[in-house]
Amino acid sequence: MTQPAADSRPYHHGDLSRALVDAARRILETEGPAALSLRAVAREAGVSPAAPYHHFKDKGELLEAVAHEGWVALDKRLTEARSKATDSKDRMTGLGVAYVCFARDNPALYRVMYDRSRDKDSLPEQMKEEGAYCQVRDTIDERTGGTVSPIDLELATIAAWCAGHGLAEMISFKQFAPLKEMLGGEEAFLRAVFEHLGMFAKLDQA
Amino acid sequence: MTQPAADSRPYHHGDLSRALVDAARRILETEGPAALSLRAVAREAGVSPAAPYHHFKDKGELLEAVAHEGWVALDKRLTEARSKATDSKDRMTGLGVAYVCFARDNPALYRVMYDRSRDKDSLPEQMKEEGAYCQVRDTIDERTGGTVSPIDLELATIAAWCAGHGLAEMISFKQFAPLKEMLGGEEAFLRAVFEHLGMFAKLDQA
DNA sequence: ACATGGATCTGAACGACGTCAAGATAATCT
DNA sequence: AGATTATCTTGACGTCGTTCAGATCCATGT
Missing domain, CATH: 1.10.10 (Arc Repressor Mutant, subunit A)
Known part of the structure; x- marks a missing residue:
């Protein structure tokens, strides 16, 4: 007692x-x-x-537990961002911005989430099974009105995810500071980059 | 002696x-x-x-030297890829594929190149000064015929780089194996993802 | 030719780390 | 209650990054 x-x-x-x-x-x-x-x-x-x-059982397993919580938190952030945007057009960009902002606000946690020193070539199941990954896929599916083949949907999701992850890892590079200022802040910078990605151009054309 | x-x-x-x-x-x-x-x-x-x-002066400085060699090697690979492709249309995709393949073929070296445990928020100068980054930028500029504002060019380069880096970090996830087979090999998979990115869509429209 | 000096390496040591084995302690089961 | 099991501590092992005092080698100036 x-x-x-x-x-x-x-x-x-x-x-x-x-x-x-x-x-x-x-x-x-x-x-x-x-x-x-x-x-x-x-x-x-x-x-x-x-x-x-x-x-x-070892340090890796503890880190895995920490990473798991990170994925849950990210999932929550994406859900919020998705429900906030009413405009279907900007919903994808909003999702991307939310993703990158999560990485920016929790850089250490984000690193642990993607740390592959334990399991070399497998991403956490939680991400693919029913987590953030599905949110991106669903948003794409939503936006394209379900007119997209499963394979194309998967490819578009992967493409979007790669873009977001890449940007998330680079966002803090100080070399981009002048560009951010020129565009009026970090979020504007993010939006601009996402626009230049022209994500889903192929889907839009179809 | x-x-x-x-x-x-x-x-x-x-x-x-x-x-x-x-x-x-x-x-x-x-x-x-x-x-x-x-x-x-x-x-x-x-x-x-x-x-x-x-x-x-410490372990980090040795790793920096190793990373530097990695950047040089990557630069070389990108130069080769650029000179190989005669079709201006596919040159960008080819560059992207070459980038990701470099990461796939030298996963450990690639990790060291991007390891930020030493210098948190700065990418190697060699990349931006006169290296791989410039090759991407120049290729974009070439393709668009120099009709693009410096800011847009910079943004497009960043976008392309992020997409490539993201894909490079994910390419080895075993979850993608079935998709790769379905599309007829890893390179086809890469091309498909890059196409779905629709990189430079905005630039193409302009 | 030869001593001086600076650059280069060795050896031993320190504290911190991940991990394990043996024992102590506390909760649970019968 | 006594036996069992889960939990925690103590102490140890090998490895790591790093430092420091000396040993060794090379280039140089006289």
Whole structure:
């Protein structure tokens, strides 16, 4: 009874895995990805360096849990952006801007989400199964009125995703600063780049 | 005179920095980026763990040298691709395909080139000053016959680069395997995605 | 010719890291 | 209650990046 009342405190610490993921996210936000060591996470959670191994088989598995939360958060942001835009024309661009802004606002988390030092050639299932990826696909499908073959739809989604991811990784390059100013802010810059991509031109023509 | 004749052997080892970069690239190719420790590089070069510090101020500086060579190699590949395509229409797509193929064929090197754990928000000058970036820009300018404003040209280049980089990072995801087969190979898949991007649609309309 | 000096390498060491094995402790089960 | 299982700590191992004091080698000036 040394701990304050918690909903369920099944064991010594009380949902340590939850606390570890939170600690990891805290470190990511405050000190960046370079400082994200397993020992640091344990320290931040007030626990010995070996404790995490009872909840995650190794560091990678902890990072995977963190990444998972990132995908959920991204999903939420995209849903908001999608419901906000009433104009079907700008909905795609809005989705793209929201995506890149998420990466800009959570750079460390975004890095962990795409970190492939654990699973080399597979993207998180959560992304493809029922997550952000599907939102993009659905938006494209919506906009084209479902007149597009499944293969073309898949290709267009991949294309859009690549463009967004590429831009997300480059947005913080300081070389673009003058261009951003010239266009009147970062969001305007994003929109301009997306317009130049002319995404879905092929679909529009068809 | 214990060493075989070398062109210039100014000091004990004879151009150790050169040997270190080579060793690093060898390790990258054979064991991947995870195995690329400074000590491993020194070991591979047959030298003590502290020796590299007389040629590079830290590990990051060695990686920068490796990345630099990567950019040079990429530049070369893009030049080849550009000179090969005679059809001005397909030249852009060809450039994109060449870019992604470079990333696919040198995944570890490509990762080092874009590794931002050292310099957070700045891309290598070599890329922008007179390298691959300019090749893309020039190709776009060529194709549009120089009728494009400098700002639009810059934006289109950024857009193209983002698309290429995004695709380069995703190309190896195994989730795309069935799609690749359906389209008749990886290159066909790449071309299809690039077509769906409809890059430069805006420029074409103008 | 030979000493001086600076560049280059070695060896040993430090702290931090990921991980594991053995023991202690606390919750659960019977 | 006693036995069992899950959880956490302690301590250790090997590896890593980095530093520092010395050893070694080369170029140079006298």
